[in-house]
Amino acid sequence: xxxxxxxxxxxxxxxxxxxxxxxxxxxxxxxxxxxxxxxxxxxxxxxxxxxxxxxxxxxxxxxxxxxxxxxxxxxxxxxxxxxxxxxxxxxxxxxxxxxxxxxxxxxxxxxxxxxxxxxxxxxxxxxxxxxxxxxxxxxxxxxxxxxxxxxxxxxxxxxxxxxxxxxxxxxxxxxxxxxxxxxxxxxxxxxxxxxxxxxx
Numbered sequence: 001x002x003x004x005x006x007x008x009x010x011x012x013x014x015x016x017x018x019x020x021x022x023x024x025x026x027x028x029x030x031x032x033x034x035x036x037x038x039x040x041x042x043x044x045x046x047x048x049x050x051x052x053x054x055x056x057x058x059x060x061x062x063x064x065x066x067x068x069x070x071x072x073x074x075x076x077x078x079x080x081x082x083x084x085x086x087x088x089x090x091x092x093x094x095x096x097x098x099x100x101x102x103x104x105x106x107x108x109x110x111x112x113x114x115x116x117x118x119x120x121x122x123x124x125x126x127x128x129x130x131x132x133x134x135x136x137x138x139x140x141x142x143x144x145x146x147x148x149x150x151x152x153x154x155x156x157x158x159x160x161x162x163x164x165x166x167x168x169x170x171x172x173x174x175x176x177x178x179x180x181x182x183x184x185x186x187x188x189x190x191x192x193x194x195x196x197x198x199x200x
Contacts (some may be wrong), residue, residue, distance in 0.1 A: 016142060018114045029133070034114040040179070041069025043109070043144070051116040060175035061111065064168070071124070073167040074148055076159030083155030086166050088146035094160040111171040112143035122169040123148070126157040131166075141168070 010024045019031035047060040057063045064072050074086035079099040088107045089096065113120040121141045123131040131139060138151040148166065158164040176182050 001149045003077045017140075018143070027101060028030070038108055042177045042179030044178035044180060045173055045175060046177060047173075049111060049115045049173065049175075053111075053116065053171050060173065062172045062174045064170050064172065066169075072170060074166045074168055076155075076157070076165065078159075081154075082150075083157055084150045086148040086159075088148075088168070091160055092165065106146050108144050108146045109173045110141075110143040110146060119171055124167040124169070125155075126164045126166070128167075141170075170181050 006173060007021075007024055008141060011021045014021045014028045014031055015035055017028045018034055018036070019028055020033040020035040022031055022033070049060065053059050054063060057069060064070065072088050073092040075089045075093050076083055077085040077087055077097050077110045078097040079085070082084045087096075087098070087100075088110070090107055095099075110121070111119045120133070121143070123139060123141070125131055131137065137153040137155075139148060148168070155166070157166060159166075172193060
């Protein structure tokens with residue numbers, strides 16, 4: 001029997017969420033087995049991510065909450081109508097489009113809940129009210145890409161200012177990657193010199 005389009009869609013959607021498909025009837029957030037795909041060197045994380053998010057930023061995890069670096073103010077993508085797509089740019093812009101803007105400015109590498117349930121992103125509207133995960137807007141945040149989509153409803157926020165933008169409370173990986181590994185030679189030299197000093 002051929003694989004149905006529904007199953008193909010289910011597999012693809014859950015893969016984007018970092019989950020392995022169990023069956024079509026299981027919601028993506030209820031799947032328990034993580035799916036880890038093939039990635040580029042700069043997306044291969046070398047530092048351990050703690051299972052529980054830190055209460056303040058560390059050398060590995062940046063905490064974007066009001067009590068730390070501040071929430072991420074997302075930028076509306078003007079290429080998509082109805083305010084249904086928002087991105088985590090390197091800095092907020094009131095007018096930006098993925099059709100003509102510099103897409104390399106979109107920040108990825110956000111820590112997904114596969115590392116721990118408390119890493120789940122929290123979303124807030126322009127008035128500062130939390131938008132729950134099971135909201136009727138059917139929002140979805142792509143942790144790897146830094147892209148938020150609203151799949152069932154348009155948004156009222158204009159996106160022209162930070163006060164009229166969607167905000168995100170989330171954690172980002174800032175540790176070493178395979179593309180930017182620690183300087184092992186310098187680490188060795190420091191350890192060697194330290195040992196020599198201690199034994200002298």
